Amino acid sequence: MTLRSALARIGGNEDLNFLLTNRLPRRFATKLMGRISPIEQPLVRKASIGLWRLFCDVDLSDAADSRFRSLHHAFTRALKPGSRAPDPDPRVLASPSDAIVGACGRVEDGRLYQVKGMDYALADLLGDETLGAPYRNGSFVTLRLTAAMYHRFHAPHDLSVEEVRYISGDTWNVNPIALKRVERLFCRNERAPIRVRLDRGGHDMLLVPVAAILVAGIRFTFADVGPHIREGGTRAIPLPGLVHMSKGEEMGWFEHGSTIILFAPESFALADGIEPGVQIRAGQALMHLPE
Template sequence: MMTVPGSRLRSALARVGAQEDLNFLLTNRIPRRLATRFMGWFSRIEQPWVRDLSIATWRLFCDVDLSDARDTRFPSLHAAFVRALRPGARPVEADPAILTSPSDAILGAHGRIEAGRLYQIKGLSYRLADLLGGDEALSRLHEGGTYATLRLTAGMYHRFHAPHDLRVDSVRHIWGDTWNVNPIALKRVEALFCRNERAVLRLRVGERGHPVTLVPVAAILVAGLRLGFLPEAVDLRSTRGRTLPCTTRLRKGAEMGWFEHGSTIVVLAPPGFTLWPALREGARLRMGEPLMRLPDGPA
């Protein structure tokens, strides 16, 4: 008996659904905190055969390119995760009218911030104030503005950089879970970014001091979020959600911090900013490439 095209389509969709179920089960139904703590410990083992096997396994399952790394050998898997780049590996767009991508990433949900909500994925939105740890005033500051969701996969370069000449006004750590942030989880876990561990970085960019906010969001196996512009003694997780005032100034492209595995950065800009017109959801970005255009008028 001949199989009709509709039946083949339903069969294919069922297989995709089964694969998504398995992926979700493997990445989100395990003890996430325990797995994350284990990865934080295991990835730092500097025994040569452990290092070589773990890096080989990582490269087997992830699209990893170490050719632009500053170092050619790494003492541990962790060192490879948080690798620095060789000079010139990421040219930074110099035009002062452009806000650049702070990291290598895949562009996810993006657009206009309306009624205090952002999209996590098509058809599923969340409250901006919840992402910001209940900060309604900061949410209102970005109402009518532009947002972009940048997903860092496990094999990508994990450091993030200043998207413009800027001043860091404050940093706030928000404790949370470690859900996977892959597209399958984004479709199934409501307000996922609002549940995960994250930080809120309030910035003033450009000569006019436009208020821009970066929200780095941790995920499963992310054993830590580090901000290089803070004193080494500052442990974000020990701040218990307190807002840390800051006066650090950084030049466009300067390193800000790093994840210790793949994750997400949500970029929030006020009204007047516009997304770079050539970008589309699913586009791959490199740190330093155009992300948004600054407004022409004053902040």
């Protein structure tokens, strides 16, 4: 048995997987990853990138760089120009990231689910009843970024960023095994709701990046959060004036795999083929805007 197949067998054992990825000191492990991943010393760089590629099925063929200064540089890699061109149809809301689609569908009277049999309140996720009011019966899609994926996320349409909040929280793993075992998991983890307004139709939408274990930070291209977003605790993040972004423009990145939950008004519909378990790339059709 190869080492990779042995690791795959461990990953397939749900009890062991949950124990290894959630019962260790999550905050300590996250801080440790935040310190190790930027190290550029050749031995550390080679070992950390080697372990990452051993544990994850990483494809770096479309990366803009062929050599990486550190594990952090590889995780947060940019891509070659044109690698994630957004769907040009103005009626299409594009996926903001590469991801595996998780729970998706309709919010029902302010409640949605992380997996079947595990629901949670939209107001708990956002920390604000008013912020979630336009989506009480809206559409939602959960997008899970694995550790091997491209970690940057992009504007799903031409839009203006209206508001950004940061909510302090834990760093549970967000894989399907944890989602089946930890109630209200997304409401427990740290997250950063982003309220945007689309140019087309003036529709409001929400993107909610959710951090997870080993995520040393969420970064935005349009706002300065300082060295670490969690410093300062729950708060509104100031914007540098009017922030307008074109469809496909980079909005930010995770410093490890995580999740984005996207909310749209009731009049939006999921694109064909969007269902749990489907793998999607940034720029592909995710939802359709109303006529």
